[in-house]
Amino acid sequence: MSAARPLTTLRTLAVVAALPLLLTACGYGSKSTDDGKKTAVAASAKKLSTDEVKIGYFPNLTHATALVGVQEGLFQKELGGTTVKTATFNAGPSEIEALNAGSIDIGWIGPSPAINGYAKSDGKNLRIIGGSASGGVKLVVNPKKIKSLKDVKGKKIATPQLGNTQDVAFLNWIAGQGWTVDAQSGKGDVSVVRTDNKITPDAYKSGSIDGAWVPEPTASKLVAEGAKVLLDESTLWPAKRFVITNIVVRQDFLKKHPDVVEAVLRGSVKTNEWINANPEKAKASANTALEKLSGKALPADVIDPAWKSITFLDDPLASTLHTEAEHAVTAGLLDKPNLKGIYDLTLLNKVLKAEGKDKVDDAGLGTK
Known part of the structure; x- marks a missing residue:
């Protein structure tokens, strides 16, 4: 790090x-x-x-x-x-x-x-x-490529922006799994791909990302394209x-x-x-x-x-x-x-x- x-x-x-x-x-x-x-x-x-x-x-x-x-x-x-x-x-x-x-x-x-x-x-x-x-923040993934949380390792996951709230939350979650990622480059055990939320649905459809840690309504837009909610961030917090x-x-x-x-x-x-x-x-x-x-x-x-x-x-x-x-x-x-x-x-x-x-x-x- x-x-x-x-x-x-x-x-x-x-x-x-x-x-x-x-x-x-x-x-x-x-x-x-x-x-x-x-x-x-x-x-x-x-x-x-x-x-x-x-x-x-x-x-x-x-x-x-x-x-x-x-x-x-x-x-x-x-x-x-x-x-x-x-x-x-x-x-x-x-x-x-x-x-x-x-x-x-x-x-x-x-x-x-x-x-x-x-x-x-x-x-x-x-x-x-x-x-x-x-x-209103979720980790949504391609169910064909990621079936469990451990499958996130080695995959390309989008966040909205370097250092933004969801980016920080995802980096913290990654660290909690015992994996390492360079915060600045996004490279490591998971590829963190900083992507504009307006572009994320198209990136998902094209296969250039395997999932995303994103706020609503982007998360639900991805689900409408066939993605699956793997984790709701609220479950990680006291009283959700x-x-x-x-x-x-x-x-x-x-x-x-x-x-x-x-x-x-x-x-x-x-x-x-x-x-x-x-x-x-x-x-x-x-x-x-x-x-x-x-x-x-x-x-x-x-x-x-x-x-x-x-x-x-x-x-x-x-x-x-x-x-x-x-x-x-x-x-x-x-x-x-x-x-x-x-x-x-x-x-x-x-x-x-x-x-x-x-x-x-x-x-x-x-x-x-």
Whole structure:
């Protein structure tokens, strides 16, 4: 296993290795889109401390809290006269760059870019303020070539990006089997092939990969092409829960506009409650949002199994983020980061208390 790399090197290597197929922790391409979309506001609605709040997220089922909350107007309802403006991203690094530049104020994002962004800025750019989703990651394989977990050795398995959340998880799993792989090159007892999730189904069909450790809906897309789910990553975690999507905010925006941040969190909590109470309606809403953003809805044989494997929740599952960072360090992809202060769950817990829900924990990584 290669030695640990500085965060700057990690970021550079990840970009070079993936261009032009750069992805995120949730695993898509590299473009970002300023939708320029503003939600209609009632003329009588009371404005909060700013005219608008810019929200970023991915056109991805693991970001369904944002997709559904915007689609159903649940965020706008809580924000009153403050307008929601949305932007969509296909890469964690580009969303972090947008956050740093002030192009967005609040974003839904995976743990790896949140960790890297926080550590690279010496803890000055963002805070994780809430959870959004858990699960939705699977090892899917060609059943003709791989019939058991031990058969993965010697095969070509795709992950979305060097150093992304799924890549780190797969490298950690490989190490747990007693096998070795060079983290940077992906060469070893298993060939780890970093591949854009949009390309992975075609790579599978062509036979250039034997399987993939990927998030939804890519996993279900492969299953629709004849692949088999060999392992659900949730089975590797306590209580079968691990963070896949968090909510982050620019620190300066949080300081200047806590009322707006609280309103967005209230909208997120109410959206997750609606999703869990109305799973079929929520699934349809998310698919409608995806169709508007990408021009194409997901077919039933993809969205149905994908939706069932994702848990939508308010808890950021802070202890699992810490564990994911440790896995990246062990893999040699990250110097040990100081994550103290990465969480500020004050406003989320205020919202949860008002809604009669249990307080969530920052695993000792919160602000003082």
